[in-house]
Amino acid sequence: MSGEAAAASAGTEPVREGSKFDEARLERWLQETVEDFEGPLTVEQFRGGQSNPTFKLTTPGRLYVMRRKPPGATVPGAHAVDREACVMGALGTVGFPVARVYGVCTDDDVLGSWFYVMELIDGRIEWDSRLPGMSQADRAAHFDAMNGAIAALHRIDPLTIGLDDFGKAGNYFERQIARWSRQYLADADAGRDEAMDRLIQRLPSRVIADEAPRIVHGDFRCDNLIFAPDAPTVRAVLDWELSTLGHPLADFAYNAMVYRLPENIISGLAGEDLVMLGLPSEREYLEAYCEKVGRAPLAAQDWAFCIAFNLFRLAAIYHGIKGRMIRGNAASLHAQQRADNFPVLTRMALSILDGD
Template sequence: MSDSVPPGVAVGALEAFLEQEVPGLLSGPLHVELLSGGRSNLTYLLSDGHRRWVLRRPPLGHVLATAHDMNREFRVLRALHPTAVPVPKPVVIAGAEVIGAPFYLMEFTDGAVLRKRSQLEAFTARAGELADSLVATLVDLHGLAPDALGLSDFGRPSGYLERQLKRWAAQLAASHSRDLPELVALGERLARSLPGEQPPALVHGDYRLDNVMVDVDDGSVSAVLDWEMATLGDPLTDLASMALWWDGIRGLDSPVAAVPGDVPGYPGSDGLVRAYAQRTGRDLADFSWYLGFAYYKIAAIFEGIHYRERQGLTVGDGFAQLGAMVPALVERGHAAVGQNV
C-alpha cells in the first residue's frame, strides 16, 4: 500500500475484496492515486506494481443512494466491451460495504486524454485522423441495437427531448442567482420547435474529445470514458455535443478543456457533422435545433455551477469562469436555432 492514500478508498478492504472476488488478479500491494474528481464521480488509478486498473465511485460525502449510478456505468461497459466501440474492460462491481461507497473496477487503457492546448498542438499533424476516429466511434455507438446488447430497458427514448428540456429548465429554476431572461427564452424557443423523433440509439450523454482516450501513435480513439449520463435517446444530441465542444465554444477560454477549434490545423465541426450524416444516413435537417439545445444544456449546467460557486460550495479553480461563459453560450444558442422560431 502507498504511504499516502487519497480519501475515498479503503485500500486494505479493497485488497481483501479483490483477492476473494477475483482470485489471482493482484500480484502485490495496491498503490492508489486520485486521477480526477469534484463535479462528478471520482476516478482513481490503481496499481500492484505490474498491472493497472481504474476505480470509479461517487463523490465524497454523497448521501443519496448511488449504487444505481455505478450499476449503469458498469452495465454499459459490460455490454459494449465485445463491440466495435472501444471501452475499458470491466472487472468487478461492489456495493458500499467494501470501501464505504459503491464502486466498480475496470482495466486501465493506454492512451492520452487531450485536455490541454499543448496536447492538441502536438496532434496537429494527425488532426484529421483524430476527427475521423471521433466521428467513426460515435457512428459505431449509434449503430448498435440496444436489444442485442441487453439494454432494451436502459432508458425511455420516446419523449426524450421534451424530458431533457424540462430537466434543464428545472435545474435552472433550482439554481437561480441572477436573472437570465435570454436563457429562459432559449429554452422556450426550443420547446416550441421540438423536432420529430429520430430512430433511438444508445447515447453517451456527454460525447466530446476530452471524454475519450486517444492512441498517441495514430490518433485513433482507444477508449470512450465517462458513461454516467448514458441512456436510450436521440443520437443527434451526442452529435451536437461533439460539435459544440469541438469548436462551438472557441474563443471563450473554457477552463474545462482546450478547444480544437482554437488550434490551427484542426478541421471545423461542420466537416465532422457531414461525415456523420454520410456514414449513418440520418436526417440532419433539424440539426440547428440540436445545436441550440446543446448550448442550452451547457449553459444550464454552467449556471448551476455558478450558483454553487456563489454559495461557497465548490472547491478548485475555474468555477467563476464557467459562470462568465453563460451569456455567450446563450447568445450562440439563439444564433444556432435561427431567427424563425
C-alpha cells in the first residue's frame, strides 16, 4: 500500500452515507447489553476495511469498536460477524492476542443488520508492508512477530478451546475452492472472467495433502494486526470474518503472499530490495514459520499451489467487492481499485500454476 493509500485507510471520519444507522438505538442497546456502559455516545467510521463496516464508539470513559454486517443485499454466507465474535472469545481464553468482545446483536430490528462491539486496543496498525520509518532491525523484528503470531494460532488445538465445530474437518482446499467458485458464479452483477473460470477447473487437480485442521484466520496480514505502541509485539489480531477450521498452510501462504503481490495490492513487496529493507526473503519467512510450528520443509510444488490458491481466493473476494460496488453497498473507499485488480490476481495465479 502506498503512503497515500495508507493515509486514506488510517484513522476515522464521519459515518459515510451508505453506512449510517440509528445511533440513539445503538446507545440504548449498549446500555442494556454492555456492563458499565455510560454515554453519551459519539460514532465515527474507520476508513480501512473492505467487507464489514467498522466504527469507533466513544464515550466519556471508554472507547469501543463496532463491526457491522453491511446493510442491504449480501452474498449468502458472507459478512459473518457472529463468527468473528465467537472465535475471538474462544482464543482470548488461552491468551492469544485478540480484543475482548462485549456483546453481539443478531437482531436486525436494532440497526438493520447484525453487529458486535469489542474493546479498542491501544497500539499501532502498520498499513504498509515496507514498514516505513523503521530501522532494518525493527522491520525484521516486526516480521518475526507477525510470523510468530500466526504460528502461535496454528499451534492451538481447536478442540481445547471449544472450536472443534467451528468448521468442517478435512478437505479444506477442496471445500474452499468450491465455496469461492460458488460465490464468484453467483454474483452475476460483477460478471465473468476467463482466467477465473480456468482456475476453477484447474485448482482441484493440484490440491496438496490434507492434515489435522487448525483455526485459520483467513486474512492474516500486517494491517490486521495491532502492534504495541513502542515495540514489535502483536497486541491483537483483527478481522476474523473469514476464520474457520482448515489447512494451516493455506492461512500462512495468504500471509506470505505479500512477497508476490505488487505494491498496489494489499501493500505487496514484489520488486522490493528486501535486503535493503532488512526483511527476510519469502523462503526465509517460510522456513521460520515451519520451525516455529515444527513442520518439515515444504516442497516447491506444494508451496506454489498454496500461493496460487490464495491468489484465486483473493480474486474471488475482490470479485465480491466489485459486485457490492455495483449494487451500491461496498464498505471501502478502495472498492474501485480492488475491482480493477481482480483480473490481475487471476492471471498471476494461472502463471504460478504453470510454473512461471
